[in-house]
Amino acid sequence: PWRSNRVGTGKINRYFMSNLTTTSDPIRNRERVLLLTPLARFHQGYWDNLLNLDYPRELIELGFILPNGKEGETPARELSQALQKVQTGSIKSRFPKVTVLSQDFGLSTSQIEAERHALKKQKDRRSGMAKARNSLLLATLNTRISWVLWLDSDIIETPRTLIQDLAKHNKDIITPNCFQRFGGNQIRPFDFNNWHESDTAIDLMENMSDDEVVFEGYADIATYRLLMVYEREAGGDPNVETMLDGVGGTSLLVKANVHRDGAVFPTIPFYHLIETEGFAKMAKRLGYQPWGLPNYLVYHCNE
Amino acid sequence: PWRSNRVGTGKINRYFMSNLTTTSDPIRNRERVLLLTPLARFHQGYWDNLLNLDYPRELIELGFILPNGKEGETPARELSQALQKVQTGSIKSRFPKVTVLSQDFGLSTSQIEAERHALKKQKDRRSGMAKARNSLLLATLNTRISWVLWLDSDIIETPRTLIQDLAKHNKDIITPNCFQRFGGNQIRPFDFNNWHESDTAIDLMENMSDDEVVFEGYADIATYRLLMVYEREAGGDPNVETMLDGVGGTSLLVKANVHRDGAVFPTIPFYHLIETEGFAKMAKRLGYQPWGLPNYLVYHCNE
Numbered sequence: 001p002w003r004s005n006r007v008g009t010g011k012i013n014r015y016f017m018s019n020l021t022t023t024s025d026p027i028r029n030r031e032r033v034l035l036l037t038p039l040a041r042f043h044q045g046y047w048d049n050l051l052n053l054d055y056p057r058e059l060i061e062l063g064f065i066l067p068n069g070k071e072g073e074t075p076a077r078e079l080s081q082a083l084q085k086v087q088t089g090s091i092k093s094r095f096p097k098v099t100v101l102s103q104d105f106g107l108s109t110s111q112i113e114a115e116r117h118a119l120k121k122q123k124d125r126r127s128g129m130a131k132a133r134n135s136l137l138l139a140t141l142n143t144r145i146s147w148v149l150w151l152d153s154d155i156i157e158t159p160r161t162l163i164q165d166l167a168k169h170n171k172d173i174i175t176p177n178c179f180q181r182f183g184g185n186q187i188r189p190f191d192f193n194n195w196h197e198s199d200t201a202i203d204l205m206e207n208m209s210d211d212e213v214v215f216e217g218y219a220d221i222a223t224y225r226l227l228m229v230y231e232r233e234a235g236g237d238p239n240v241e242t243m244l245d246g247v248g249g250t251s252l253l254v255k256a257n258v259h260r261d262g263a264v265f266p267t268i269p270f271y272h273l274i275e276t277e278g279f280a281k282m283a284k285r286l287g288y289q290p291w292g293l294p295n296y297l298v299y300h301c302n303e
Numbered sequence: 304p305w306r307s308n309r310v311g312t313g314k315i316n317r318y319f320m321s322n323l324t325t326t327s328d329p330i331r332n333r334e335r336v337l338l339l340t341p342l343a344r345f346h347q348g349y350w351d352n353l354l355n356l357d358y359p360r361e362l363i364e365l366g367f368i369l370p371n372g373k374e375g376e377t378p379a380r381e382l383s384q385a386l387q388k389v390q391t392g393s394i395k396s397r398f399p400k401v402t403v404l405s406q407d408f409g410l411s412t413s414q415i416e417a418e419r420h421a422l423k424k425q426k427d428r429r430s431g432m433a434k435a436r437n438s439l440l441l442a443t444l445n446t447r448i449s450w451v452l453w454l455d456s457d458i459i460e461t462p463r464t465l466i467q468d469l470a471k472h473n474k475d476i477i478t479p480n481c482f483q484r485f486g487g488n489q490i491r492p493f494d495f496n497n498w499h500e501s502d503t504a505i506d507l508m509e510n511m512s513d514d515e516v517v518f519e520g521y522a523d524i525a526t527y528r529l530l531m532v533y534e535r536e537a538g539g540d541p542n543v544e545t546m547l548d549g550v551g552g553t554s555l556l557v558k559a560n561v562h563r564d565g566a567v568f569p570t571i572p573f574y575h576l577i578e579t580e581g582f583a584k585m586a587k588r589l590g591y592q593p594w595g596l597p598n599y600l601v602y603h604c605n606e
C-alpha cells in the first residue's frame with residue numbers, strides 16, 4: 001500500500017523514494033501515472049480515447065510536447081481547447097497536473113521529401129523525436145510518479161483498462177501490439193519497432209561504424225528480426241507475454257524508476273539504435289527487460 | 304533578456320522552451336540555476352560556501368539526494384537543520400525551491416573493504432553515484448531552469464562568483480580545477496576525472512569487452528591521459544580554457560538543455576566510461592563539448 005512520499009513544508013520538500021510503489025495493482029495502491037505524448041497533430045480520436053481511460057483521473061498527470069513555430073500552432077490550439085474543456089469542468093474530472101511544452105528546436109516532419117533520402121531523414125527525424133521525448137520526460141517526471149505511459153497522439157483506440165492491464169504484468173517496460181484498422185473490419189500490423197534481435201542484425205551492426213543506425217521496417221535493410229506484429233494469434237490470450245529487444249513508443253508503459261535510473265531515448269546511435277529502440281537497448285544494459293503483449297492490441301489512426 | 308516561459312493557469316501550464324535563455328550574463332538575464340548535490344556527508348564548510356555564493360538567491364533552486372536507511376540519517380538531520388535556518392529566515396534570503404530526496408537504493412560507501420576489490424568496488428560505487436545523480440536530476444529539473452550546477456558536498460571553498468565566472472564562458476559544460484589544501488598553505492591536485500583522452504587509453508578500450516570500464520587515477524591502469532590537475536600554472540590566467548574528454552562532478556556547470564537532450568550519467572559502461580566521465584562522453588556524442596578551467600580552482604575538503 002501507498003504511503004505519502006513527501007514530508008515537510010512547501011519550503012523544503014523531503015521525499016522518500018522508497019515509499020513510492022510500482023505494483024501490479026496500481027489503482028488499489030494509488031499509484032500515479034504520468035501520461036506523455038509528443039504531439040505534432042491533435043487527433044480527436046486520441047483525445048476521446050484518453051478521456052475514456054478508466055484509470056482514476058486524479059492519479060494521471062499529463063505532459064505534451066509540441067513542435068515549435070508555425071508547425072506547432074494548430075496542434076497547440078486544438079490541444080488547448082480540449083484541455084480547457086476538461087480542466088474547467090467538475091473538479092473530479094480534472095487531471096491534477098497538465099504540462100504543455102513547446103520544444104525549442106526544429107524538427108522536420110515533412111513527409112514529401114525525395115524518397116532517396118528517406119533513411120537519412122529517418123535518422124534525423126527519430127533523433128529529433130528522441131530529443132522531444134527526453135525534454136518532455138525531464139520537464140514532467142516528478143517524485144510522485146510511479147509509472148510513465150508513453151502514448152503517441154495518433155493512437156486512437158485502446159482498451160479502457162489499458163493502464164491497469166499493462167501494469168498488472170508488473171514489468172519494468174511493457175507494450176501492447178500496435179495495429180491499424182482498414183477497409184471496414186480488417187486490421188493490419190502497424191508498429192514495427194517492437195522486435196526480437198536477430199543474428200543477421202547483430203552481424204550487420206558488428207561491422208558498422210559507431211555512428212551508423214539500423215532501422216526496422218525498411219526494405220533496404222534486411223535484418224530478419226522477428227517482429228511482434230507477426231507474433232499475434234487471432235483470438236489468442238491477450239495476457240501472453242514476449243521478451244523484446246526493441247520497442248516502439250506508440251503506447252509504452254515504463255516504471256518511472258527505469259527512467260530515473262538514466263534510461264532515456266538516445267538521440268545518437270546507442271549500439272546502432274536510437275529513440276525508442278535505443279531506449280530498449282539502454283534499459284536492457286541497465287538491467288531492465290522490455291516485454292510485449294502480442295495479442296493485446298491498440299490501434300494507430302489511418303488517414 | 305529573459306521572458307517568462309510560462310503562460311496559462313495553474314491548471315494547464317504552457318511553457319515555451321525557446322524563451323529560456325542560457326547566456327554568458329546569467330544574472331542580468333535572470334537565469335535560474337539548479338544546484339544539485341548528492342550528499343552522503345554534511346560539511347559545514349560546503350554549506351557556508353554555498354550560502355556565500357553571490358548569485359541572486361532567488362534564482363537558485365536546490366536539490367539533494369541522500370543515502371537511504373541508517374546511513375542517510377545523520378546527513379539528513381544536519382542538512383535539515385541548516386535548511387530550516389535559511390528557509391525560515393527573511394524572505395529575501397530563502398531559496399525559491401528546495402528538494403531533498405532519500406534514494407531508494409542502497410549504495411555502499413564504506414571505504415574499509417579489502418583493497419584487492421578496490422577497482423570492482425569503484426565500478427559499483429560510481430554506478431550507484433550515477434544512479435543517484437540521475438534520480439536527483441529527473442526529480443528536480445523543471446522548465447524554468449537554465450543551468451545545472453553539480454556541486455559535491457565536500458567542496459568547501461569556491462570563489463563567491465563561481466556561477467557567473469563559469470557561465471561567462473558560455474560553454475555547454477564547464478568545470479573548474481579541483482584541488483585540496485594541506486599542511487598549512489600548500490595545495491595539491493584532487494579531482495583526476497577531468498582529463499584529455501590519450502591514444503593509450505583508446506587502444507586499451509578498443510580491446511575491452513563492452514562491460515569493462517576504465518577509471519582514471521588508478522595506478523594499475525596506466526592510461527597516460529593528460530589530467531587537467533597537471534595543467535594548472537601557478538598564477539596563470541583563471542580564464543584559460545581547455546577542452547576536456549572526461550569530467551568529474553565536484554563542481555560542474557551544465558546548460559540544462561544538455562541534460563534535456565538526454566545526456567545523463569551512465570550507470571553502466573558507456574564507451575567504457577561511467578558516471579561523470581561517461582556523461583562527458585555521452586554529451587560529446589550528442590554534440591556538446593566539455594571544457595575545463597585549469598587555473599580556476601575550487602577546493603575539496605581534507606580530513
Ligand SMILES: Nc1nc2c(ncn2[C@@H]2O[C@H](COP(=O)(O)OP(=O)(O)O)[C@@H](O)[C@H]2O)c(=O)[nH]1
Nearest residue numbers: 038039040041065066067107109132152153154
Ligand atoms: N513534439 C513533436 N512531436 C512530434 C513531431 N513529429 C511527430 N511527433 C509526434 O510523435 C509521435 C510519433 O510520430 P509519428 O509521426 O506518428 O511517427 P510514426 O507513427 O512512427 O510514423 C506522434 O505522437 C506525433 O504526433 C515533432 O516534430 N515534434
Ligand SMILES: Nc1nc2c(ncn2[C@@H]2O[C@H](COP(=O)(O)OP(=O)(O)O)[C@@H](O)[C@H]2O)c(=O)[nH]1
Nearest residue numbers: 341342343344368369370410412435455456457
Ligand atoms: N546520495 C548519495 N550521495 C553520496 C553517496 N556516496 C557519496 N555521495 C556524495 O557524492 C559526492 C561524491 O562522493 P565522494 O565520496 O566525495 O567521491 P570522491 O570525492 O570522488 O571520492 C559527494 O558529494 C558525496 O557526499 C551515496 O551513497 N549516496
Ligand SMILES: [Mn+2]
Nearest residue numbers: 152154155300
Ligand atoms: Mn504515428
Ligand SMILES: [Mn+2]
Nearest residue numbers: 455457458603
Ligand atoms: Mn569527494
